[in-house]
Amino acid sequence: xxxxxxxxPWWAALAPVTxxxxxxxxxxxxxxxxxxxxxxxxLVAATTPLTETWRLLRQRRxxxxxxxxxxxxxxxxxxxxxxxxxxVVVPLGSVVLVDSPxxxxxxxxxxxxxxxLWWLAGWGPNSTHSLVAGHRFLGLALAxxxxxxxxxxxxxxxxxxxxxxxxxSAQQGLWxxxxxxxxxxxxxxxxxxxxxxxxxxxxxxxDLAGGVLAxxxxxxxxxxxxxxHLVLAxxxxxxxxxxxxxxxxxxxxxxxxxxxxxxxxxxxxxxxAGRAPMIRPERFAEVGWMVLLPATVLQxxxxxxxxx
Amino acid sequence: xIGTIVFWxxxxxxxxxxxxxFxxxxxxxxxxxxxxSFVAVGVMLLAFELDYLGVIVILMMxxxxxxxxxxxxxxxxxxxxxxxxxxxxxxxxxxxxxxxxFVGLAxxxxxxxxxxxxxxxxxxxxxxxGDAVMGSKMLVMLTVSPVLFATIIGALVLGHPRDxxxxxxxxxxxxxxxxxxxxxxxR
Amino acid sequence: xxxxxxxxxxxxxxVAARGGALVRLSVERALRTLGWVPASSPADADLLAxxxxxxxxxxxxxxxxxxxxxxxxxxxxxTSTEALGELLSQAASALEDHELQATLAxxxxxxxxxxxxxxxxxxxxxxxxxxxxxxxxxxxxxxxxxxxxxxSMTGPGGIALAGSSDDDRDGLEMDVGHVILGAGxxxxxxxxxxxxxxxxxxxxGVEVLASPAPPSLSDPAVRAALxxxxxxxxxxxxxWSAAADSARRARDDLMDAAGATRIAAAxxxxxxxxxxxxxxLRWSLEGPGHRAPSSPAPGSVVRRRLIALLEAxxxxxxxxxxxxxxxxxxxxxxxxxxxxxxxxxxxxLLVASMALDAGVxxxx
Amino acid sequence: xxxxxxxxVAAALFAVGLWGALSQQVVVMVMMGIELMINAVILAGGAxxxxxxxxxxxxxxxxxxxxxxxxxxxxxxxxxxLLHRRRGTDMTDMASELKR
Numbered sequence: 001x002x003x004x005x006x007x008x009p010w011w012a013a014l015a016p017v018t019x020x021x022x023x024x025x026x027x028x029x030x031x032x033x034x035x036x037x038x039x040x041x042x043l044v045a046a047t048t049p050l051t052e053t054w055r056l057l058r059q060r061r062x063x064x065x066x067x068x069x070x071x072x073x074x075x076x077x078x079x080x081x082x083x084x085x086x087x088v089v090v091p092l093g094s095v096v097l098v099d100s101p102x103x104x105x106x107x108x109x110x111x112x113x114x115x116x117l118w119w120l121a122g123w124g125p126n127s128t129h130s131l132v133a134g135h136r137f138l139g140l141a142l143a144x145x146x147x148x149x150x151x152x153x154x155x156x157x158x159x160x161x162x163x164x165x166x167x168x169s170a171q172q173g174l175w176x177x178x179x180x181x182x183x184x185x186x187x188x189x190x191x192x193x194x195x196x197x198x199x200x201x202x203x204x205x206x207d208l209a210g211g212v213l214a215x216x217x218x219x220x221x222x223x224x225x226x227x228x229h230l231v232l233a234x235x236x237x238x239x240x241x242x243x244x245x246x247x248x249x250x251x252x253x254x255x256x257x258x259x260x261x262x263x264x265x266x267x268x269x270x271x272x273a274g275r276a277p278m279i280r281p282e283r284f285a286e287v288g289w290m291v292l293l294p295a296t297v298l299q300x301x302x303x304x305x306x307x308x
Numbered sequence: 309x310i311g312t313i314v315f316w317x318x319x320x321x322x323x324x325x326x327x328x329x330f331x332x333x334x335x336x337x338x339x340x341x342x343x344x345s346f347v348a349v350g351v352m353l354l355a356f357e358l359d360y361l362g363v364i365v366i367l368m369m370x371x372x373x374x375x376x377x378x379x380x381x382x383x384x385x386x387x388x389x390x391x392x393x394x395x396x397x398x399x400x401x402x403x404x405x406x407x408x409x410f411v412g413l414a415x416x417x418x419x420x421x422x423x424x425x426x427x428x429x430x431x432x433x434x435x436x437x438g439d440a441v442m443g444s445k446m447l448v449m450l451t452v453s454p455v456l457f458a459t460i461i462g463a464l465v466l467g468h469p470r471d472x473x474x475x476x477x478x479x480x481x482x483x484x485x486x487x488x489x490x491x492x493x494x495r
Numbered sequence: 496x497x498x499x500x501x502x503x504x505x506x507x508x509x510v511a512a513r514g515g516a517l518v519r520l521s522v523e524r525a526l527r528t529l530g531w532v533p534a535s536s537p538a539d540a541d542l543l544a545x546x547x548x549x550x551x552x553x554x555x556x557x558x559x560x561x562x563x564x565x566x567x568x569x570x571x572x573x574t575s576t577e578a579l580g581e582l583l584s585q586a587a588s589a590l591e592d593h594e595l596q597a598t599l600a601x602x603x604x605x606x607x608x609x610x611x612x613x614x615x616x617x618x619x620x621x622x623x624x625x626x627x628x629x630x631x632x633x634x635x636x637x638x639x640x641x642x643x644x645x646x647s648m649t650g651p652g653g654i655a656l657a658g659s660s661d662d663d664r665d666g667l668e669m670d671v672g673h674v675i676l677g678a679g680x681x682x683x684x685x686x687x688x689x690x691x692x693x694x695x696x697x698x699x700g701v702e703v704l705a706s707p708a709p710p711s712l713s714d715p716a717v718r719a720a721l722x723x724x725x726x727x728x729x730x731x732x733x734x735w736s737a738a739a740d741s742a743r744r745a746r747d748d749l750m751d752a753a754g755a756t757r758i759a760a761a762x763x764x765x766x767x768x769x770x771x772x773x774x775x776l777r778w779s780l781e782g783p784g785h786r787a788p789s790s791p792a793p794g795s796v797v798r799r800r801l802i803a804l805l806e807a808x809x810x811x812x813x814x815x816x817x818x819x820x821x822x823x824x825x826x827x828x829x830x831x832x833x834x835x836x837x838x839x840x841x842x843x844l845l846v847a848s849m850a851l852d853a854g855v856x857x858x859x
Numbered sequence: 860x861x862x863x864x865x866x867x868v869a870a871a872l873f874a875v876g877l878w879g880a881l882s883q884q885v886v887v888m889v890m891m892g893i894e895l896m897i898n899a900v901i902l903a904g905g906a907x908x909x910x911x912x913x914x915x916x917x918x919x920x921x922x923x924x925x926x927x928x929x930x931x932x933x934x935x936x937x938x939x940x941l942l943h944r945r946r947g948t949d950m951t952d953m954a955s956e957l958k959r
Contacts, residue, residue, distance in 0.1 A: 010369075036375050037740040042532055044503060051504040055541070060600060062538060062565040071336060101434050102359045109367035115374040116343065124376075127675050129536075132696040132839050138374060162434060164358070199734060199775075205730040207840040210535035211682050217538040217565035278734025278777040282838070286491035315860055319868045322902070326895050330883070342891050345872070349902050355860075356909035365901065368925065370920030372932060379936050380887050383943055391872050402882035410874030422911065429913035440915035441922070448919055449866040452926050459930045466937035469944065488697075488836050491783055 004091055004165040012088070015097055016080075022048045022237070022262065023229040030229075036273070053222060064125050066154050072124025074210075078117045078219045079227025086110040086234035090167040093247040093254025103164035104156045107238050108149060114194045114231065115141045118203045118212060121224060121238040125215035132210025139281035140193055143288030144200075148190035150296035151183040154303040155242050164238070168246025170189055172292040177243040178196030179306060182299040184243045186292055191235035191269055195228050198272030199279045204228075207278075229270075236266035322348035334381035341371035360434045376409045500588055503530035508540035508564070510557060510678045513686025514708045515547020516852035517717070520724060521576040522546055524747045525583060535681050536564035542586050543570040547685065552705075553678065556688075560679045564602055567596040578658030605646045607813035631833035675704070680843070682728035689830075689842075694840045707851045715811045716756050718853070722808035723763060729801045730770075731779065732844050742767050760812045767805040780844070796833060800848035827851065862910035866903055881953045884940045890932065898940035 031048030035041075063069065089096070089103040100106050115138060122134020156162050158180070159170035167176075177184040189200075196203035202212040204224075216224055218221060240261045247254025249261075325345035329338050346369030353362035430436035441449050475485035484494050507526055511519040524543050526533065535541035537560050540851060549557055569589040571582045589595055686707035692700035712718045727742035736800040741762065748759035770776060780795040827849065834842045876895030883889050901924055906918035 034736075037737055038527060041743065044530055048504065055504060058605075060539070060565065060566045062563065062603075068336065071340065076492075100359065100363075101432065102363050105363045105367065107361065109363050109370070112367050112371045112374075116340065116370050118375065119374055120336075120340070122591060128693070129839075130673065137376070138378065138841070141374075141678070199798070201734065204838070206535050206681050207734075207843045210539060213539065214536045215538050262728060274733060274734075274736035274740075277730075277773065277776045279775075280779055280840075282489045283492035283779060283781065285354065286493040290493050312860060319865075322898075323871045323875065324866065326872050326898070329880045329895065330875070330888070330893055338888070338891065342894060345895065346898055348870075349898050352865075352902060353905045356905050358905055358908070358918065358921070361905070361918060361925070364922075365698075365925065368929065372929070376887070376891075376932070376936075379939070383885070383887055383939060399882050402878050405879060405881060406874045406878035409877055410870055412868045413870035413873060417870060418863050424861050425910055426912050429909075430915065433915075433918070436915040437922075439907040440919050445916065445919045448923060452923060455930060456926060459933045463933040463937035466934075467940045489838070491779065 004099055006093050007097050012097055015088050018238075019084055019230055019233055019250045020226075022165055022233040022259070022266065023083075023226065026233050026236075026262065026266045026270045027107055027226075027229045029267055030273050033271055035272065056225075057216060059218040059221070061220050062215070063156050064215050067126045067215075068124050069119045072220075073126055075117045075120035076216070076223045076227075078113070079224060080230050082110050082117065083227060083230035083234045084111045085113075086231070087237050089164055089174035091168060091236045091241055091246065092258050092260070093257075096165060099161070099165065104152050104160045104162045104242070107164075108152055111148070111190075111194050111235075113146070115145075118196060121212040121216075122203065125212075127215050129208045129210070129214045130212045130216075132204070133203050133214075135210045136208075136211075137196060140200060140284065141200050143281060143285040144190045144193045144292075146184075147288055147296045148194075150293065150300055151186040151190070152242070153301045154180050154183040154296070157300060158303045158306060164241040165246075168241035168248075171245040171248070172202050175243060175245045176303075180243070180299055180303055182295050183303070184239075186296055187239060187243065188268065190266070191232065191239070192272055193260075195231045195235065195269070197228060197232060197269065198274070199276045201273075201283055202277065205278060212245065214298055232269050233262070236269060239265045258275070261270035305308045311355055318348040318351040321345070322352070323403050339373045339377035339380050342376075343370050346370075346373070357429060357433055360437055392418075462480055499502075504590070505529075505541050505590065506539050506545050507531050507532040507535055507542045508534040508560070508679065508681075509544045509546060510556075510560060511685030511852075512545060512547035512549035512553050512678070513684075513705070515549075516547075516685045516709070518546040518573050518576065519685065519852075520750055521579060522573055522609060523743070523751055524662065525579050527743070527747065529583065530838065531583075533681060537679060538565060540564050541568060541590055543568065543581075544571045544586075545570065548572075553686070556678050562603070562606065562678075566600050568599060575805045604625075613711065622794055623794060624811075671699075673840075676842075676846075677705075679743060682731060682847060684846065684849075685752065685850055687846070688703070689846070691834070691839070691842060693839060697843050698837050700835050701834045701842070703800045703830065704826060706827055709853065710788060716749045716759075719808040719811045721803050721853035722850060723749065725847065725853050726766075726770075726801055726804045726808070729797065729804070729844065730842075730845050730848045733776065733797075735773075735776065738766060738769060741769075745858065756812065763805060763808050763812070767802065770805060797844045797848045800850070804848075804850055804853075828843065862906055864874065865906040865910075869899045869903035871899075872902065876933065881932075886935070890935045890939075893931065893935075894928065897924065899933070902926060 027049040028046050031052075032045035035048060038186035057268070086097045086107055089100045089106050091099075118137040118141075119134040121132045122137070124130075126248045154174045155167050155170075158176060159167040160165060163301070192198045193200040202211070204213045208214065210216075213221060213224060237258070240258050244265070247258045249257035252260070316463045322345045324346065329339040329345070329408045332341060347366050350364075350366035350369070353365060356362075369464060379385075416495050472480065472485075476482045477486070482488070503852055507522075509519055509526075510523055510624045523533065531542075537543075542560055543557075545557055555828070561568075564570075567590050569586040572587045573579060575584060635790060672693045674691050674693060675688065676691055677683065678685075684707045686705060687703070688705040690699050690702040690704050712721070723742050723746040727739045728741035730736070730742060745762040745766065748755035748762070777795070777798060780798040830845065830849070833845055837845065873896050876892045876897075877897060879892030879895060881892070883892060887930050901921060904917070904921050904924060908921070
């Protein structure tokens with residue numbers, strides 16, 4: 001078992017800050033891509049998240065008639081919270097905020113929280129479009145979640161542990177991403193899906209007038225949009241110990257390596273936006289159950305064979 | 309200290325959310341109140357160092373309630389604009405029975421001299437659970453798995469509105485099923 | 496445009512009144528040069544840009560959309576492309592005008608149903624706010640004969656509840672609703688108003704309440720621009736915003752008075768190849784707008800129309816004297832048949848693929 | 860926190876669930892009551908395990924309880940759905956006879 005020091009609780013304040021910085025970088029990347037497509041300059045591109053934040057924080061929020069405010073607020077505020085909770089179990093080199101012995105399952109539980117949050121974000125405003133979008137997200141979730149669970153199991157089996165630090169240190173020499181490509185691929189795909197982003201942006205898409213965002217304005221909207229980038233950033237962070245050898249690497253320290261790797265994964269996730277047509281849940285469900293699920297089960301067998 | 313406070317806050321949330329399940333008029337709120345109750349119990353299990361089981365309870369129950377909320381709305385048909393309605397029968401009997409059961413159980417809990425702890429928990433409880441499931445208690449898991457599998461099949465058979473003859477034709481002659489919306493693999 | 500120093504990143508909801516499609520193209524082009532962003536819904540918008548002159552019944556709808564802008568907010572009505580830059584910069588300064596915004600906020604608070612929380616059940620007969628969302632029809636509830644007495648079919652806030660129907664596809668009740676789809680949806684054809692009957696999110700009926708009046712055009716470049724614009728709309732709804740943005744650039748080049756037509760023609764050709772080649776697009780669109788097995792032509796209606804739109808644009812550019820394709824009337828009549836059994840989101844794709852703004856519908 | 864106190868909490872949860880299971884008219888609401896009762900059982904089981912015999916066997920037992928709950932839910936929903944499709948009701952009173 002590798003030595004990992006659990007940080008004192010007051011370091012916890014740094015977790016949201018770090019994650020927010022990472023998410024801001026991610027949002028800037030996505031913003032830059034959109035701006036480039038629209039023909040704007042690079043300066044505009046990089047500042048898109050800031051101008052958008054400024055705009056939304058000044059905007060008043062409008063609540064539709066007979067909205068379920070309580071559940072709506074849970075959904076809107078829950079996204080950033082879940083993202084932070086996802087990230088706290090990630091070891092940064094030899095230190096970790098919460099050294100959970102079941103970090104892999106914890107991550108899984110937090111991604112399941114997103115089922116509830118996206119649906120509630122659709123339910124809350126009492127509007128047809130957002131409710132349909134919330135339902136549609138659950139349809140997608142049913143398709144990606146089981147393959148994701150098996151994809152998460154593969155590294156855990158190979159490392160003989162559910163602890164993320166153990167999983168990271170089990171990859172001395174060869175990263176799990178290299179010899180578990182199916183699991184890694186399904187992980188990336190699911191990360192995009194549970195963030196409702198890129199080709200899986202089913203909960204907030206223009207074909208349903210913005211979906212769960214159809215009635216969301218002001219600070220609520222900011223929380224949902226920022227929460228989405230935070231979730232992407234958290235998923236990128238978790239990928240590092242799971243598949244990319246944790247903080248291992250030459251010259252730079254483990255903390256730096258973890259962040260660098262996370263940034264690369266984040267770039268992959270963020271830049272998936274707009275590159276491909278939407279993968280519709282009604283089409284994807286069959287792929288998830290009939291192609292990805294068997295593939296990840298086979299991957300798990302390979303992982304078990306390679307580990308023993 | 310912090311652990312104890314968290315525990316009792318969770319206990320309070322668990323019971324309060326449980327009561328809210330039956331007090332609220334909203335199907336969505338009822339489902340998610342139940343989810344909150346389960347999450348609180350999951351947190352309490354974490355206090356007993358049952359990390360794996362605690363997290364699994366949270367994971368499964370949030371997932372289940374996300375789907376349950378759909379069933380609630382599907383079968384009870386409410387939108388967020390709710391009308392208060394009472395869907396209760398035999399309220400008095402239920403109240404009496406529940407009260408008696410509570411008093412009985414609570415009295416038992418407080419009055420019975422519970423034995424002291426025998427043995428100490430393993431150093432790595434998750435690993436010990438895994439060893440038990442894959443070792444001495446393997447038979448239990450071998451029994452549970454087919455039960456779960458049978459449940460999946462049974463529930464699908466009962467719940468699915470279309471059978472394969474409706475999809476593939478009377479003699480199962482179609483290459484692609486006749487579904488309202490075609491699936492991504494074409495099966 | 497001649498507008499400099501204006502804030503960037505303003506979100507604009509572009510609403511085209513009947514016959515305002517051409518003006519919309521100019522406005523959208525202006526937005527891009529300003530670095531402004533098209534809004535996806537009224538809640539997202541800072542600025543409401545009405546293109547063309549709305550008729551009386553359209554005015555009501557636009558007023559309702561205006562009420563849904565959260566504020567700070569401003570609105571402009573663009574009837575011609577002249578002085579467009581000035582109009583927009585005035586709107587931008589209106590957004591920064593604190594006094595004006597305070598007045599607008601007071602107005603909004605006075606007219607909005609305040610405190611419509613869950614617990615307040617007695618605000619019956621309030622203003623619905625959103626015309627295209629909460630407008631559900633009354634229906635029967637078969638819990639009615641149980642012991643909870645008489646229930647009104649209208650929920651709190653004056654919003655009608657979903658009803659039930661006998662011929663429900665999934666055999667579930669209480670999921671029948673009606674939505675009005677019209678102005679305010681991004682990329683929606685100017686002047687089209689639909690009333691859709693939904694079972695959950697499945698469309699079971701579509702009624703055309705108002706149909707658009709497509710412009711009659713002589714300039715082939717503009718005609719091509721409208722076709723490419725329609726293709727961009729389809730691509731956007733299909734989620735492929737990279738391709739949609741290329742299409743919009745080509746469209747803006749076509750609208751350019753200086754005439755970047757030649758470049759645009761090459762762009763359109765490239766885009767057509769890209770769309771044709773995309774396996775993912777083909778796969779993704781097999782779901783929506785896929786005709787019943789009885790239909791002779793296999794594949795997705797939406798994808799075929801999308802490619803036909805781009806090809807029609809290319810043909811128009813290559814041969815300016817060429818014929819202006821099939822008229823739109825009978826095509827819109829096909830919509831109810833095509834839409835039945837589709838999801839709400841797929842209905843949007845179907846409508847977009849009809850290119851009603853361009854006034855020509857490609858052969859499906 | 861002692862075993863007795865935790866058990867009182869579990870008893871409270873159980874009683875609330877029981878009240879719901881006995882008094883609710885709608886099948887899904889009855890199921891929510893049952894869920895709440897199982898929730899109490901899980902809590903009590905966890906407490907017993909921790910305060911009396913913290914051996915792996917107890918964890919396996921809890922795992923089985925959780926599995927049983929999922930089976931209950933899945934079958935309950937399937938039956939509720941079938942009932943709804945066939946008879947258009949979700950009330951327990953109207954489903955008291957199983958024949959059509």
